[in-house]
Amino acid sequence: MTKILMVATNVDQIADQQTGLWLSEFVEPATEWRHAGFEVVGASIKGGRIPIDPKSYSNELPRVWDGVMEPIHDTTKLSEINPESYDGIFFCGGHGAMVDFPNNKDIGFLLAHFIQNDKLIGAICHGPAAFIGAKDVNDTAVIKGRKVTGYSNKEEKESGLEEDLPFLLEDQLQEEGASYEEGEPSSENVVVDGNWITGQNPQSTHAIAEIYKEHLQ
Template sequence: MAKKVLMVVTNHEKINEDMPTGIWLSEFGEAYNEFKQHGYEITVASPDGGQAPVDPNSVSEDEPQEILDTKPYLEDTRPLASVSADDFDAVFLPGGHGTMFDFPQNEKLQELLRNFYESDKVIGAVCHGPSAFAETHLSNGEPLVKGKRINAFTDAEEADTTLDQHMPFLLESRLRELGAVFNSAPNWSEHVEVDGKLVTGQNPQSTVAVSKEFIKQLQH
């Protein structure tokens, strides 16, 4: 039986009137392609379902074709309300600044993550994808990330983008406040943290490494 992976992406398309946002395409595309190569059955879902926006800043003129070829999978995503953790072996959360706005607000996503974690299933997230953990608590009331070695887009990287002032919160700071053991590398360098079946990566440069570690945990 092929492993079933749920990929959850953002629907949020604007930081403000002048700044479009959405999914960082390589973080979705690189992970999608890694999973596909392993024969996994992939379902793409989003908080609202339907079209999931791609951040235009994430698509350059020299974007590899194999990444561009994954864009159609974002055109008609499943709404999270129609998804059950029981139907999947693992969940993966690509980033993009859009996630900072809708992931923490979505109670269904928090419920799914709690169910995945408490069922000892693999959870992967990269860059801003871990924003989903900002409001996710376990059945005992503790933050999912409390005491866990974790990684995500750092406050220093956010300052580099100059978007820090436009974010609802700073991701590294929030995860630390929740009790996460936040380990990071220099800005824009590949970095992955693994704590049990929780696999997280720092930035777009980390997506392939995170995906490979996610697959390794899924094969255990």
């Protein structure tokens, strides 16, 4: 069975604001992929229950999401993951990812495996923060020369957290040599570059889930 590792943030606060995973960026792809017969495993740097950004859901969650949310109630620690077991990796967004994804050795180790074995790598919104600081075997940034997207500077300025983040994602992706492709704010934008599939924002989640699925079938 095709197996996908979905990585979420453990960070629940930035400055004085609650944050965490942007819920739809896990649940919508997980729903799509489960319906396609894929197995989804939730993971995070620390493991355990994933904090959810309160702005990413209302009190009434869709009933169809109930079972799909199980993997984020008790995630596996990244350090305990055997990448050989997975066909693809996907980094979910939410502002918390800007804090714990960059420059993380466990993420770097996993990315190295997926790159060397030509496996599928995906990320949505703030999820591409996972690529920041990750190096290949030649000590070169893994995203140097790659076409990617992610939450744009324009979108970040509208979020209200711009001043509290360690960096702006668009700027840092370009700083590490990526070819950043910006779409309109809050509009669907998915960029495919070989085995790398990135989406700009929550509005891109359904499209990236479909494209990612097609690459695994």
